[in-house]
Amino acid sequence: MIISLGLGDDQHDFGYDAVADVWIESLWSNLLKIFPLPEGIYPLSRNSAITPRWKVSLSTKADLLLVESYNSIYDLSRLPDEFYVTIKDNIRTTAPLHFQDVRLIKFKTNGERYGPGDVLCLRPKNLPIQVRKLQKVLNENNVNIKPDSVFDIAEVTSEIPIPRPLKYKVTFQQLCEEYFDLTAIPRRYTFSILAQLTDSDLEKEKCLEFTTAEGQEDLYSYCNRPRRNIVEVLRDFPHATKNLNGEMLFEILTPIKPRDFSIASSYAKYRNEIHILVAVVKYKTKLVTERLGLCSNYLADLKVDDKISVWLKRGSFSFPKDTNDTVIMVGPGTGLAPFRNYIQERVAYNTASAHNLILFFGCRGKNNDFHCSDELLALEKENKLRLICAFSRDQENKVYVQHKLLEEASTIWNALKDKKAYIFVAGNSKNMPQEVRNAFVSTCIEQGNLSKEEAEKLIREMERTNRYQTETWF
Numbered sequence: 139m140i141i142s143l144g145l146g147d148d149q150h151d152f153g154y155d156a157v158a159d160v161w162i163e164s165l166w167s168n169l170l171k172i173f174p175l176p177e178g179i180y181p182l183s184r185n186s187a188i189t190p191r192w193k194v195s196l197s198t199k200a201d202l203l204l205v206e207s208y209n210s211i212y213d214l215s216r217l218p219d220e221f222y223v224t225i226k227d228n229i230r231t232t233a234p235l236h237f238q239d240v241r242l243i244k245f246k247t248n249g250e251r252y253g254p255g256d257v258l259c260l261r262p263k264n265l266p267i268q269v270r271k272l273q274k275v276l277n278e279n280n281v282n283i284k285p286d287s288v289f290d291i292a293e294v295t296s297e298i299p300i301p302r303p304l305k306y307k308v309t310f311q312q313l314c315e316e317y318f319d320l321t322a323i324p325r326r327y328t329f330s331i332l333a334q335l336t337d338s339d340l341e342k343e344k345c346l347e348f349t350t351a352e353g354q355e356d357l358y359s360y361c362n363r364p365r366r367n368i369v370e371v372l373r374d375f376p377h378a379t380k381n382l383n384g385e386m387l388f389e390i391l392t393p394i395k396p397r398d399f400s401i402a403s404s405y406a407k408y409r410n411e412i413h414i415l416v417a418v419v420k421y422k423t424k425l426v427t428e429r430l431g432l433c434s435n436y437l438a439d440l441k442v443d444d445k446i447s448v449w450l451k452r453g454s455f456s457f458p459k460d461t462n463d464t465v466i467m468v469g470p471g472t473g474l475a476p477f478r479n480y481i482q483e484r485v486a487y488n489t490a491s492a493h494n495l496i497l498f499f500g501c502r503g504k505n506n507d508f509h510c511s512d513e514l515l516a517l518e519k520e521n522k523l524r525l526i527c528a529f530s531r532d533q534e535n536k537v538y539v540q541h542k543l544l545e546e547a548s549t550i551w552n553a554l555k556d557k558k559a560y561i562f563v564a565g566n567s568k569n570m571p572q573e574v575r576n577a578f579v580s581t582c583i584e585q586g587n588l589s590k591e592e593a594e595k596l597i598r599e600m601e602r603t604n605r606y607q608t609e610t611w612f
Contacts, residue, residue, distance in 0.1 A: 140165070140168050140169065140172065141161070141164055141165050141168050144157050144158065144161035145157065146158055155325070155326060155354065159351045159354075160351075166181065187334060188330065188331055188334060188389060189294075190294070190385035190386060190388070190389060191294065191298045191388060191389065192291050192292060192293065192294055192298070192300060192304075192385065192388060193291070193292040193293075193294055193385065194289055194290070194291050194292075194383075194384035194385045194387075194388070195289075195290045195292070195384075196283065196287045196288065196289060196290075196384050197287070197288045197290065198284075198286070198287065198288065210312075210316060210447070211303040211304075211306070211308045211312045211313070211316050211317060212261065212302075212303050212316070212447065214303075214306050215302035215303050215305065215306070216447060217449055219449050219450070220447050220448065220449045221247070221248065221250055221447070221448065221449070222445050222446070222447055222448075223245035223246060223247050223412065223445070223446060223447075223448050224245065224246040224443060224444070224445050225243065225244075225245060225246075225440050225441060225442050225443060225444045225445075225446075226244040226245060226246045226411065226442065227242070227243070227244040227442065228241055228243050228244075228437075228438070228440055228441070228442065229241060229242045229243075229244075231415070231507070231509045231510065232506060232507045232509075233505060233506045233507070236502075236503075236506040236507055238417060238418075238502075238507060239417075239418040239420070239438065240415065240416065240417050240418065240471075240472060240507060240509060241415070241416045241418065241437065241438055242402070242413060242414075242415055242509070242510070243413065243414050243415075243416060243437060243440070244403075244411055244412075244413050245258075245411065245412045245413070245414075245446075245448070246410060246411060247410050247411060247412055248410070249409055249410055250412075250450065251405055252401055252405050252412065252450050253405065253483075254404065254455070254457050254476070254479050254480040254483050255400075255452070255453040255454070255455035255456060255457060255476055255479070255480070256401050256450055256451070256452060256453055256479075257398045257399065257400055257401065257450070257451050257452070257453040258398070258399045258400075258401050258412055258414055258448055258449075258450060259396050259397070259398050259399075259448060259449050259450070259451055260396065260397060260399075260433075260446060260447070260448045260449075261316070261394060261396050261397075261447070262394060262397060262432050262433035262436040262437070263315050263316050263394075263436050264314065264315055264316075264318070264319075264320045264321070264394075264432065264436075265430065265432075265435055265436065265439070268320040268321065268369070268430075269311070269314045269315055269320065271320070271369050272314055272318070272320055272369045272372075273285065273314065275369055275372050275373050275379065276372075276379070276382070278376075279372075279376050279379040279380040279382075280380055281379065281380065281382050281383075283310050283384065283387075284310065285309065285310055285311035285314070286309055286310070286311065287309065287310045288307050288308070288309055289304075289307065289308050289309070289310060289313065289384060290307050291304045291305075291388075301393070303316075303317065304317070313387075316394065317393055317394060318387070318391040318392070318393065318394070319368075319391065319392050319393060319394045319395070319432065320367065320368065320369050320391075320432075321367050321368075321430065321431070321432040322367060322368050322391075322392045323361050323362060323365060323366065323367060323368075324361055324366075324367075324368050324371050326348060326349045326357065328368065328371070328390060329345040329346075329348040329349050329357070330345070330346075330349045331386065331389050331390055332345045332371075332375050332378040332390075333345035333346050333349070333378075335378040335379075335381040335382065335386065336375060336377045336378035336381070337377050337381070338377035338378075341375050341377050341378055345375070345378070348360070363423070363424075364423040364424050364425045365423050365425070365429045366425065368390065368391060368392075370425070370427075372390075394432070397433040398451070398453075399414040399415075399416065399475070400414070400415075400453060400475040400476040400479070400564065400609065401413065401414065401453075401475070401476070401479050402414055402415045402474070402475035402476070402478045402479055403478065403479060403482060404478075404479050404480075404481075404482035404483040404485075404486055405483075406482065406483050406486035406487060407482045407483075407485070407486045408482075412448075413478075414437075414475065415472040415474060415475040415478075415509060416434050416437050416438070416472070417434060417471065417472050418431065418434045418435060418437075418438045419431025419434045419435070420435070453476065453609065454607065454608075454609045455476055455480075455562060455564075455607055455609055456604055456607065457480055457560070457562075458560050461484065461487075461489040461494070462494065462558075463494065463558050463559065463560055464493075464494045464496065464553040464558060464559040464560070465480075465494060465495055465496070465559075465560050465562065466496045466498070466550065466553065466559060466560065466561045466562070467480070467481075467495075467496065467497045467498065467562050467564075468498045468539055468543070468561070468562070468563045468564070468565075468574050469497065469498070469499060469500075469562075469563075469564045469565055470498075470499065470500030470501065470528070470538070470539050470565045470566070470570060471500065471501060471507070471509075471565055471566065472509070472565070473563075473564035473565025473566070473610075474499060474509055474510065474564075475564070476562070476564050476609065477497055477562070477564065478510060478513075481495060481497070481517065481522075481523060484522075485517065485522055490517070490522035490523060491521070491522060492518070492521045492522060492523055492524040493524075495522070495523050495524060496523075496524040496526070496546075496549070496553075497514070497523060497524065497525050497526070498526050498527075498528070498539045498542055498543060498546075499514070499525065499526070499527050499528070499539070500527070500528040500529075500530065500538055500539040500542075501527075501528075501529060501530070502529065502530050502531045502532075503529050503530075503531050503532050504527070504529050504532055506531075508527070508529075526542050526546060527542075528541060528542045538570075538573070539570070539574060540570075540573040540574050540576065540577040541577075543574065543577040543578065543581065544577050544580060544581065547580075547581040547584060547585050548585055550578070550581050550585070551581055551582065551585030551586055554578075554581075554582065554586075554596070554600075555586060557605075559605070560605050560606075560607075561578065561600065561605065561606045561607070562607050562608075562609075563575075563606075563607070563608045563609070563610070564608075564609045564610065565610060565611075566610065566611065566612065567610035567611055567612045568612060570610075571608050571610050575597065578597055578606075579593045579594060579597055580593075582596050582597070
């Protein structure tokens with residue numbers, strides 16, 4: 139073996155670079171020992187000149203009518219399983235004065251099938267204000283690429299193929315709206331490019347510092363901690379920005395990635411609809427301008443009858459086929475989404491019962507962010523669901539779903555001991571999943587008289603056999 143596997147954590151303060159730095163240095167060191175370079179040949183410098191991945195030529199209005207005849211740059215390259223949906227409702231589920239805006243968005247479909255646990259995928263667009271800010275920064279630095287300039291992108295090498303939507307001519311405006319992620323937090327690679335573009339010694343020194351292992355704390359303080367995006371970085375490095383061209387834009391600006399949402403409705407109940415729950419991301423840092431999540435704000439701005447392209451895929455949850463098995467669901471906040479799908483499915487097929495469907499839901503307050511409360515409370519009243527809620531701020535001491543799990547330890551152990559129970563956990567990936575897992579381990583210890591090792595072994599076995607499943611996001 140040349141080197142042990144290196145596993146980076148994208149949620150680490152320094153991103154995957156925290157592990158990659160040491161791992162890459164060790165890899166090259168070991169490779170050079172096994173395959174030494176010939177005398178007089180030395181490894182390339184990390185700061186070697188970066189060659190643009192594609193050749194880009196710009197034209198003007200000659201091609202504009204053809205390009206603008208498409209609604210989206212993805213129209214000519216849509217996936218075979220993509221389909222259009224229309225906005226039916228975009229409903230705020232949290233109280234008007236509550237700090238968090240959460241939406242239940244309902245899409246009209248043409249009967250496309252989906253099942254419990256399935257996921258809706260879509261491509262968001264940048265907000266108009268974000269597009270204007272990028273174009274303003276470029277104009278202020280004499281990068282004169284007009285919004286209606288047409289980009290014709292050609293392959294330089296087959297090793298770096300052109301993405302499907304860029305194989306056709308596109309305008310700069312379309313790229314700004316649909317392709318470039320203008321909310322992205324730059325990584326080290328971005329600063330290595332800026333260092334090569336700038337003609338300012340001060341800018342170059344700072345950019346190169348950000349590319350070193352020693353400079354990662356400074357990079358974190360500059361970019362990650364305040365969530366400074368790529369447009370703001372370009373504004374801060376004008377001597378580099380003024381030297382940008384069409385080709386280097388594709389090196390500096392990363393593409394928008396599709397987003398996945400757990401489907402919050404059942405096909406059995408809504409044959410021509412798909413629902414999703416979306417927490418709209420808006421928050422303040424030390425920067426003056428409020429931070430806005432790209433996708434959530436795009437979705438929140440959609441109006442009734444707006445049309446977007448989406449596709450479906452299987453999620454990570456696999457619910458039991460035997461409807462007599464006890465299903466314990468832990469879904470605080472928007473973690474409710476996949477369970478609303480599953481519960482509606484069971485209700486539609488008349489197999490829902492409070493005896494074997496147990497939902498632990500958590501939020502801040504009963505009157506503030508209790509999503510789909512009328513529906514859940516009605517199912518509880520009809521004895522089709524056992525609903526246990528943790529309203530963390532409705533009393534002096536904070537109460538979370540893990541506390542409610544411990545309160546229901548006897549009920550949970552009775553389900554677990556016969557090996558006929560399934561546990562599903564969905565929601566924010568920060569602390570909740572581990573705290574919930576700890577609560578199940580504690581239940582096994584206290585109610586089942588197991589040792590800590592035995593309780594851990596039981597939960598690990600449930601995870602191995604898919605009887606304990608987790609789906610989280612951040």
